[in-house]
Amino acid sequence: MANHLDLEEQEQLDQLKHFWNQWGTLISCVLIVVCGSLAAWNGYQYWQSRQATKAAALFDAVDVANRGKDQARVEQAFGDLKANYAGTPQAAQAGFLVARGLVEAAKPDEAREVLAWVAANAGDDGFKALAKLRLAAVLTEQKKYDEALAQLSGSLPAAFDGVAADHRGDILMLQDKRSEAQAQYAKAYKAMSEDVEYRRLVEVKLNALGANPAAETVAAAKAAEAAK
Template sequence: MAHHLDLEEQEQLDRLKHFWNAWGTLISSVLLVVFGALAAWNGYQYWQSRQAFQASALMDAVDAAVAAKDQGRMEQAFADLRERYAGTVQAGLAGLQLGKAQADAGNLDGAKAALTWVADKAADPGHQALARLRLASVLTQQQAYDEALKQLSSGIPPEFDAAAADRRGDIYALQGKKAEAIEEYTKAYRRFDEGQEYRRIVEVKLNALGVDPAAGAPAQGGAK
């Protein structure tokens, strides 16, 4: 009986050796690739976590500078984020904060620089779109109307369409292009959900141009 079992074990060993000789190199290669990929993924995850943690510390510095209205500290913290952690969400947020703070302080060139970086380089598409909307407003204040319209012509996700149309309406209205302004304001009005305060603001703008969007007809007493 023992001899019979020894023969079976030998046959199994022979089959195993044959299998390994035929497929061993391939199996080893596949395992190396799999374990290498896992190691690389874990390393990448660790690197991302570390980047996010360090970027958050700089973001705190931006928040503190904004609260203190310290333009110099704001610019320095954003510069550090932009240069060292450009791919993080915090860099985009910092640029938006700096752009708003600069615009509120009347530094339109500074706001333009910060928002341009976010619009072109931020990692989050939502931050890019918001930066384009704000940048268009800054450029409009500088009377750079064509450049403002260019910012609103691409890179705007569908969820920002209504706001972009409203901005375009503002630009056309300032240029005295009434028909174009009405067209864009009407787009904005239709795309904003009912009940949104912003929709009411757009309605007021259309009324001022002689249009009642709710009725789809010229408003009584509107501008000619």
């Protein structure tokens, strides 16, 4: 009986050796790749966490210096953010703080430079779009209407379609292009949902131009229903 068991064990060992000789190298390579990938992922996560912590500290420095009107410290902290953490949310948010401070200090040209940097370097499309909207607002204040419209003419995330169209309408009104402005306001009105307060402001602008978007919307709905 013992010999029979020894023979079975030897056969199993032989099969195991054969299996390992055939597949052992591949299995080892796979294990090395998997373990290496896990180590790399953990390292990347750790690096990202450290980057976010450092960027947050610099954002706080920008915020404190900006509120204290310490322009030298603002420039130093924001410069470090741009140089080392350009794609982080903190860098974009700091850019908005810096630009607002520059506008309040009557330095629109410097504010434009900051907003243009955010629009070009932010890691989030929403931040890029917001930077373009604010840049367009600064350009509008400077009466640089064509440049302002250029900022709003590119592709923006769909969530910004209504606001961008409203801003274009405002700029066109300042250029005394009433029919074009009305078309943009109408686009903004349609892009916004009924429960958005901003939509009522757009409706007021359309009413001032002789349009009644609410009535037009009801009429269109009735016509669509009748066509069914």
